[in-house]
Amino acid sequence: MIVEKTEYKGQPVLILKRNENDRYPFSFGMSKARMIIEAIDDIKKFVEENEKKQ
Numbered sequence: 001m002i003v004e005k006t007e008y009k010g011q012p013v014l015i016l017k018r019n020e021n022d023r024y025p026f027s028f029g030m031s032k033a034r035m036i037i038e039a040i041d042d043i044k045k046f047v048e049e050n051e052k053k054q
């Protein structure tokens with residue numbers, strides 16, 4: 001995974017890419033980053049439960 005730091009309208013943003021050619025990167029700012037941190041255990045559980053199904 002590639003992680004890039006940038007800015008949007010003067011606010012910090014993180015961009016997550018699967019690889020350098022990722023056409024649809026995942027980007028978020030501080031507000032969503034805080035939400036992700038608060039829900040990280042639920043996100044991990046979600047991934048664990050659904051990886052088994054794939």
